[in-house]
Amino acid sequence: MQRLLRKKANSIFTPSYIYDKSLIVNNLSFLQRKFAPCNADIFFAVKANTSLSVLKIIKELGAGAEVVSQGEVFISLKAGFKPEKILYNNIARKEEEVLYAIKRGVLYFNFESVDQAILLERCAKKIRRKIKVFVRINLGIFPDTHPHLSTGSPRSKFGITFDELKNNMSIIKKFKFAKLIGIHSHIGSQILKPAPFVKGVKKVEEVLVFLKREGFDITHLNLGGGFGVPYHPDEKQLDFKPIVNAYKNLYKKYGVKIFLEPGRFIVANAGFILTRVISVKQRNGIPLYIVDAGMTENPRPALYEAYHHINLLFGKKGRKFKVRVAGPLCENSDEFGVYHLPELKIGDLLLIHNCGAYTRTMASNYNGRLLPPEYLFDGKFRIIREKQRFENLIENEKY
Numbered sequence: 001m002q003r004l005l006r007k008k009a010n011s012i013f014t015p016s017y018i019y020d021k022s023l024i025v026n027n028l029s030f031l032q033r034k035f036a037p038c039n040a041d042i043f044f045a046v047k048a049n050t051s052l053s054v055l056k057i058i059k060e061l062g063a064g065a066e067v068v069s070q071g072e073v074f075i076s077l078k079a080g081f082k083p084e085k086i087l088y089n090n091i092a093r094k095e096e097e098v099l100y101a102i103k104r105g106v107l108y109f110n111f112e113s114v115d116q117a118i119l120l121e122r123c124a125k126k127i128r129r130k131i132k133v134f135v136r137i138n139l140g141i142f143p144d145t146h147p148h149l150s151t152g153s154p155r156s157k158f159g160i161t162f163d164e165l166k167n168n169m170s171i172i173k174k175f176k177f178a179k180l181i182g183i184h185s186h187i188g189s190q191i192l193k194p195a196p197f198v199k200g201v202k203k204v205e206e207v208l209v210f211l212k213r214e215g216f217d218i219t220h221l222n223l224g225g226g227f228g229v230p231y232h233p234d235e236k237q238l239d240f241k242p243i244v245n246a247y248k249n250l251y252k253k254y255g256v257k258i259f260l261e262p263g264r265f266i267v268a269n270a271g272f273i274l275t276r277v278i279s280v281k282q283r284n285g286i287p288l289y290i291v292d293a294g295m296t297e298n299p300r301p302a303l304y305e306a307y308h309h310i311n312l313l314f315g316k317k318g319r320k321f322k323v324r325v326a327g328p329l330c331e332n333s334d335e336f337g338v339y340h341l342p343e344l345k346i347g348d349l350l351l352i353h354n355c356g357a358y359t360r361t362m363a364s365n366y367n368g369r370l371l372p373p374e375y376l377f378d379g380k381f382r383i384i385r386e387k388q389r390f391e392n393l394i395e396n397e398k399y
């Protein structure tokens with residue numbers, strides 16, 4: 001892709017997102033192959049990337065969609081996902097949000113508290129449509145990732161504790177419309193070691209045995225997403241073997257259908273941000289390059305101190321220097337980090353890697369900036385979203 005991008009560089013706007021279709025296809029096919037022995041279905045976590053063009057690629061490969069809001073239900077349906085291939089999860093929803101999804105045929109929901117379980121039953125009853133529900137358990141596991149991404153830890157707000165579930169069995173047993181068919185767990189995101197996943201499976205099994213003993217016909221386990229990707233060149237790929245073995249054992253032992261809901265793994269490395277150096281100065285003897293992309297296009301460095309590899313689109317020979325690369329926004333945290341790069345000048349094009357997940361979906365108009373255009377590379381560069389216009393900055397305002 002980079003070779004062809006060099007040829008086309010003059011016709012591509014900066015900053016912009018560029019997605020390489022072949023990488024999305026490879027990543028999803030890889031997961032589908034790996035987890036085939038586990039009787040697993042994959043539901044793409046739409047929060048990672050909501051581009052319709054990206055979603056369509058994923059849908060065409062047979063995956064479903066995991067969503068967390070009415071808006072994501074809307075987008076997924078627009079992308080062509082069948083409503084019965086949509087999982088609607090969230091820590092808490094309002095009645096209108098649940099009704100919106102049920103009315104459109106969404107079948108699977110999770111709950112993470114007793115009041116939310118009751119809400120699901122009430123909504124399903126209201127429109128007399130049966131839905132299938134999963135209980136999300138807080139497994140109390142530290143998955144060895146950034147604290148903001150550690151959703152399975154005991155202090156995290158996510159999931160219901162096993163004890164709380166045990167104490168509320170009588171309520172859930174009475175449900176007639178929201179049938180409990182599965183257990184849901186998602187211990188965190190960007191996990192690069194298999195051990196926390198394997199540990200999680202043991203805990204899920206405990207809950208499964210308990211619920212079966214209580215008389216529930218648990219036919220599904222949603223074991224979440226969280227598969228990490230190497231952002232830094234020194235990081236190693238996640239070893240899937242122990243995870244596949246653990247999930248496979250669960251399927252073989254209990255005959256359950258396994259659901260997985262990865263986001264990052266499918267799209268992260270397929271997305272790039274093309275950006276241009278717009279100012280050069282020195283800070284404490286180190287070159288500081290200001291580029292035209294920043295935390296509005298990729299908030300991950302500011303939010304998680306995340307590293308994103310950067311290379312020059314047109315390579316330069318010669319010495320590399322320790323440099324800082326920062327965005328143009330009025331925030332100190334708007335900085336990509338410290339890199340080793342050749343001397344740069346204004347106008348040089350840089351490619352920021354691993355920008356396919358949790359970038360465009362977390363992007364903002366902060367500082368009055370316009371959301372950038374997006375391109376899909378499928379042998380050719382196709383524009384899949386135009387750059388926003390100034391009018392978009394004030395639409396819906398009454399003044």
Ligand SMILES: Cc1ncc(COP(=O)(O)O)c(C=O)c1O
Binds near residue numbers: 045089190224226261
């Ligand atoms: C419930 C749930 N499922 C799936 C995901 C996707 O995680 P990832 O993109 O790390 O695979 C998330 C993201 O944090 C999540 O909260």
